[in-house]
Amino acid sequence: MSDRRFVSYLRVSTDKQGRSGLGLEAQRKSVADFTHSGQWRQVAELIEVESGAKATRPKLSEALALCRSHRATLLVAKLDRLARDAHFLLGLAKEGVDFVAADMPSANRMTVGIMALVAEEERRMISARTKAALAAAKAKGVKLGGFRGRAGTARETALARAARSRRADQRAASISDTIARLDPDGTDSLRALAAKLTADGVPTPTGRGDWTATGVARLRRRLGR
Structure with a gap:
């Protein structure tokens, strides 16, 4: 560390x-x-x-x-x-x-442990519901098991795309206060704000490299600025 x-x-x-x-x-x-x-x-x-x-x-x-x-x-x-x-x-x-x-310091690990127990219980409930659904499908004669080469449906693709967009929106929102502090008037150029974010140590969305004007432009679009 x-x-x-x-x-x-x-x-x-x-x-x-x-x-x-x-x-x-x-x-x-x-x-x-x-x-x-x-x-x-x-x-x-x-x-x-x-x-x-x-x-x-x-x-x-x-x-x-x-x-x-x-x-x-x-x-x-x-x-x-x-x-x-x-x-x-x-x-x-x-x-x-x-x-x-x-x-x-152990309070951190203790809290994580509590959350892990909750997650474990959720996984158990999901597993139980999945098994029940599979059993019901099998009883109806639905063929189960194995990959049949099915691509994701349009709905599944749309849901995945929406999930990625939500994560990007949440990441942008988490940086919103920092941008307001670094550029309170909203007058900085994309390149100037990128330099400030890099100097301030704010990680990029990928966690790698420095901020670029293009990255800041995408960020501002998500924030509606």
Whole structure:
């Protein structure tokens, strides 16, 4: 694991703590101690002044957007700085963002384990439904098994194309906030914005190479800009 990107998320509960730095320095030190090996590279640090009981937190949303656009890990000093609600923690997995708590690194693996159990149960249910459908088809005299050289139907091809388009739209949306930050007026040329995205370390859709004017043009078309 080399040059692993992370976004640091620090939270305090009161304005007074935020202004005085009370609690922030301890969290920042925990993050620094956790990443001191040099295998981590910080993308940004976000500070939230908000109660952990609230699920709507602007800075956390910004941190998650940065993690998605940079394919980075969300790093918090303490697990309770993120949330005290297990349901909310599981919601992070749905965001497609990995997270690590410096005081409890195993929490990441534990959460993945929980999600894996859920996925396993879903696979079991899908398998059971598939077997039932095959048994019903066989009972009706439908010939099963083996590849008969059938190409995908027009509907199947359209569904596959739509799925690829949705993934591309989701990827473009994850970079939207970063583009707004790099080019707030929307006046940069395609080449200039490509250079900024590359310099900012934002991965291309393929994850390889640098951003090009053509890639930015495709991205803007998807974002309707």
